[in-house]
Amino acid sequence: MSKGDETRRAILTEATAVAAKVGLTGMTIGQLATHTGMSKSGLYAHFASKEALQIEILRHTRERFVDEVVRPALRAPRGVARLRVLFDSWVTWSESAEDSGCLFVAASSELDDRPGPVRDALVRDERDWLEMIATVVGTAVSEGEFRPDVDPDQFAYEMHALTLAHQHASRLLRDPHALDRVHRAFESLITHAGQPA
Amino acid sequence: MSKGDETRRAILTEATAVAAKVGLTGMTIGQLATHTGMSKSGLYAHFASKEALQIEILRHTRERFVDEVVRPALRAPRGVARLRVLFDSWVTWSESAEDSGCLFVAASSELDDRPGPVRDALVRDERDWLEMIATVVGTAVSEGEFRPDVDPDQFAYEMHALTLAHQHASRLLRDPHALDRVHRAFESLITHAGQPA
């Protein structure tokens, strides 16, 4: 990997952390230059514009998300077991990622009223994520682990709601029971979707 | 009401709408002045600082939230009926408010990593809101409408999760089934907390 690509990656890693704290819009080039120890123009030379940088940040984060959340789940057996890994990996991701929670969650409310290519990229990512959950749930249904009347999209919606709530409880409210709460809620989801005893 | 108070209110109303779109931090004085047709300094004279303005925006929004969400619920009979009104009022609030969703939801992820008095004010508001839900749930339990083992705080957490998810589905994803989704999820919550048939 050439020197250019190397620093470019380093910038993106740092930028992801900064963006998670102050938002994709709130993040500034100068701030980023200070954090990376580069000059503003030296840093800026790696990207076409701030908007392009924001999109690259999302792409970079998406790659890491696939590595750390999606891939581990795909290694688990299909159905509920995979769903559990998916959920646990997400929680781990949100706890570890940049010490500032999940960037996608932060960007979601930041960009929901700001049309443009950055928002479009985020919407694609979020749709993919919900679709991924729904697919795994669908397998659990067709394998008979979940009741046949369970709606995979609705389940995905409710499970996704828990990830949003966890970020809220953990990062904003600093609730010491946040982890416990989100796990209990997830177990409740699973239980109610399962076959009656 | 004096002229000053009048324009001050008008500014806050407009500022709330702007803040819901671009965030409390993203909002600027100049932007606000243009929107209200005032000069920057004329507008600024009503507030001690931008930070003070942000806090006033939250206070103003909280007042309206009490009027439009909390009060209607308090007029309903205690227990589950009141819980339903609380939820429905919130959905109505989030659909109507400033055409940009609930400011508290937007501010939650914006401020979760930005310490200071604005964040503190928001945390207070969110805690009050969760406490309010938990209290109503507590009544439903003690009146026997909900099972005695239902944890009011956990229920509040999960119901709050739905409000976050609704904002996400409705404003970011523009999901046409968002309203349907959130209602089904809420009914599911209520059902599972109720006495078994």
Added chain:
DNA sequence: ACATGAAAAGAACGACCGTGCTATAAATGG
């Protein structure tokens, strides 16, 4: 080791930021 191309820095730009100060205009009470 050196020529060549890539990477980083420097300096500058117009624009807008939050925030003061001063002057003008408008509302208010006697």
Added chain:
DNA sequence: CCATTTATAGCACGGTCGTTCTTTTCATGT
């Protein structure tokens, strides 16, 4: 209707924004 308070506008400040252009430093292949 006038005096006085109150509300708004004008203007300027130091600073930072995103972005561009030019120059210098560095990495790379032969």
